[in-house]
Amino acid sequence: MSTHTLADSATMLRRDFKHLQRYPVMAISGLVMPVFMMLLFVYVFGSAMVGSVGGGAYVDYLVPGILVMAVGAGSAATAVNINVDMTEGVIARFRTMAISRVSVLTGHVLGSVIRTVVSLALVVGVAVLIGFRPRASAAEWLLAAGVLLLLTLALTWLAVAGGLAAKKPEGANGFSLPFQFLPFISSAFIPTDSMAPGLAWFAEHQPFTPIIETLRGVLAGTPVGDSAWWAIGWCALGTAIGYGRARALYNRDPSR
Numbered sequence: 001m002s003t004h005t006l007a008d009s010a011t012m013l014r015r016d017f018k019h020l021q022r023y024p025v026m027a028i029s030g031l032v033m034p035v036f037m038m039l040l041f042v043y044v045f046g047s048a049m050v051g052s053v054g055g056g057a058y059v060d061y062l063v064p065g066i067l068v069m070a071v072g073a074g075s076a077a078t079a080v081n082i083n084v085d086m087t088e089g090v091i092a093r094f095r096t097m098a099i100s101r102v103s104v105l106t107g108h109v110l111g112s113v114i115r116t117v118v119s120l121a122l123v124v125g126v127a128v129l130i131g132f133r134p135r136a137s138a139a140e141w142l143l144a145a146g147v148l149l150l151l152t153l154a155l156t157w158l159a160v161a162g163g164l165a166a167k168k169p170e171g172a173n174g175f176s177l178p179f180q181f182l183p184f185i186s187s188a189f190i191p192t193d194s195m196a197p198g199l200a201w202f203a204e205h206q207p208f209t210p211i212i213e214t215l216r217g218v219l220a221g222t223p224v225g226d227s228a229w230w231a232i233g234w235c236a237l238g239t240a241i242g243y244g245r246a247r248a249l250y251n252r253d254p255s256r
Helices: 003-022 025-053 058-087 090-095 101-129 138-165 169-175 177-185 197-205 208-220 227-251
Strands: none
Touching: 003 101, 025 058, 025 101, 058 090, 058 101, 058 138, 058 169, 058 177, 058 208, 101 138, 101 227, 138 169, 138 177, 138 208, 138 227, 169 177, 177 197, 177 208, 197 208, 208 227
């Protein structure tokens, strides 16, 4: 990446944060919602769920799934923000300026990654306050952070592509809904083997389950198995598809 591209990306990142200051509601919602979901499941459903996860503190089982949901929630704001730029003609104006084309997208992605990191830190902080006791070493925490970063890049680039493709902000927000709700049909809240057979098969083979199991294994000391390779593979595939589709949509002829 050239120095010119890096400078333009930094400018677009500053623009992203200025928008955040003017329109903070969606960003705040992305920060608060994962914490709310964690508190809801721990204090309302936790006593009913703890038997399904083999005893122990339910919050220890729950936190990896909530971290994944926090990443999905962060992608929603990115999809809407870039769609607003697209539909209001801002991106059309950028296309006529002497700036690196990819920097416009990169600025949105970097802003989303930073907001997601804050959201993840907030989830972990609140989780510790309510009893989360991870057994991960420093190296294992770095591994968990790496997996979450890969997931963030994958979902963010997919959200960028969805925001560019949607006709309205409502459609862009709808595009990100699977990222927020698919974790409900995974091992985020209960083990997949406690589900009905058809649902269990889907939960076991959808992308979020190996990511959650990898995080759970790293943070709680449970076996990871081949989940880590599946997690990395799904994240790499999502990033490649999202990035490629976003670049194609951004570079297409607007007159078509």
